[in-house]
Amino acid sequence: xxxxxxxxxxxxxxxxxxxxxxxxxxxxxxxxxxxxxxxxxxxxxxxxxxxxxxxxxxxxxxxxxxxxxxxxxxxxxxxxxxxxxxxxxxxxxxxxxxxxxxxxxxxxxxxxxxxxxxxxxxxxxxxxxxxxxxxxxxxxxxxxxxxxxxxxxxxxxxxxxxxxxxxxxxxxxxxxxxxxxxxxxxxxxxxxxxxxxxxxxxxxxxxxxxxxxxxxxxxxxxxxxxxxxxxxxxxxxxxxxxxxxxxxxxxxxxxxxxxxxxxxxxxxxxx
DNA sequence: CCGCCGCCCTGCTTGC
DNA sequence: TGCAAGCAGGGCGGCG
Numbered sequence: 001x002x003x004x005x006x007x008x009x010x011x012x013x014x015x016x017x018x019x020x021x022x023x024x025x026x027x028x029x030x031x032x033x034x035x036x037x038x039x040x041x042x043x044x045x046x047x048x049x050x051x052x053x054x055x056x057x058x059x060x061x062x063x064x065x066x067x068x069x070x071x072x073x074x075x076x077x078x079x080x081x082x083x084x085x086x087x088x089x090x091x092x093x094x095x096x097x098x099x100x101x102x103x104x105x106x107x108x109x110x111x112x113x114x115x116x117x118x119x120x121x122x123x124x125x126x127x128x129x130x131x132x133x134x135x136x137x138x139x140x141x142x143x144x145x146x147x148x149x150x151x152x153x154x155x156x157x158x159x160x161x162x163x164x165x166x167x168x169x170x171x172x173x174x175x176x177x178x179x180x181x182x183x184x185x186x187x188x189x190x191x192x193x194x195x196x197x198x199x200x201x202x203x204x205x206x207x208x209x210x211x212x213x214x215x216x217x218x219x220x221x222x223x224x225x226x227x228x229x230x231x232x233x234x235x236x237x238x239x240x241x242x243x244x245x246x247x248x249x250x251x252x253x254x255x256x257x258x259x260x261x262x263x264x265x266x267x268x269x270x271x
Numbered sequence: 272c273c274g275c276c277g278c279c280c281t282g283c284t285t286g287c
Numbered sequence: 288t289g290c291a292a293g294c295a296g297g298g299c300g301g302c303g
Contacts, residue, residue: 059297113279113282115296154273285291
């Protein structure tokens with residue numbers, strides 16, 4: 001499941017290879033995953049575009065184009081964006097879009113579950129207007145985090161996953177940050193006292209930035225733009241570790257369900 | 272505005 | 288061993 005650290009890793013991996021290149025060919029084998037606003041066609045509009053750079057916003061990979069438009073990609077759970085060099089013609093079984101580049105290499109967009117999407121957006125299109133704070137930006141202060149949590153009875157973990165408030169956190173890093181901050185995921189957000197809010201704010205930044213340094217977590221089938229696995233899955237404290245000992249107190253990690261999502265945590269040290 | 276539910280899909284796990 | 292049913296999951300639209 002690509003979340004902020006995985007998407008950041010993919011974007012960085014694509015940036016060097018794509019910047020300055022031209023898209024010379026576009027192949028779409030599953031039309032529903034690739035769209036353009038209006039009645040224009042994805043293939044027609046994208047072919048010939050130059051690539052200015054690649055960045056990330058929330059869990060979106062943003063491929064900036066010289067025309068000012070952007071190719072915005074969301075990988076959902078099983079989506080991949082992988083580079084293929086000029087000689088490499090191995091194709092992942094669920095490849096839905098291939099962007100051919102000027103130097104003979106290409107970018108493969110694949111997704112077994114077909115939930116991922118790529119969309120070409122116009123320069124003025126406010127495609128990210130519904131996205132909340134970037135959790136690693138200076139804007140995301142402890143005070144602003146407190147204002148997001150304040151007054152809401154919603155479980156704190158559910159708020160962490162709400163992309164309209166904070167963008168980029170998914171199930172893995174929500175669980176990990178709550179564990180690090182020693183907070184019960186089901187705690188009503190407004191019940192968190194100031195020290196707990198501060199611990200969680202710090203834990204989010206720590207967990208996310210460490211995961212970026214490790215190239216993301218390959219828990220399902222995530223790989224980076226070069227097709228390599230990350231290593232952050234090896235240092236996860238609770239996510240997916242049901243029944244295994246808590247790395248802090250040794251008690252068993254439990255799995256509960258919160259807002260229809262699996263939630264891993266330690267009943268003993270998260271309160 | 273808020274919260275909940277079902278849907279989209281396929282691959283893996285579970286149970287017989 | 289084989290098969291079918293069940294489950295998982297991020298975002299979104301619909302509903303109350």
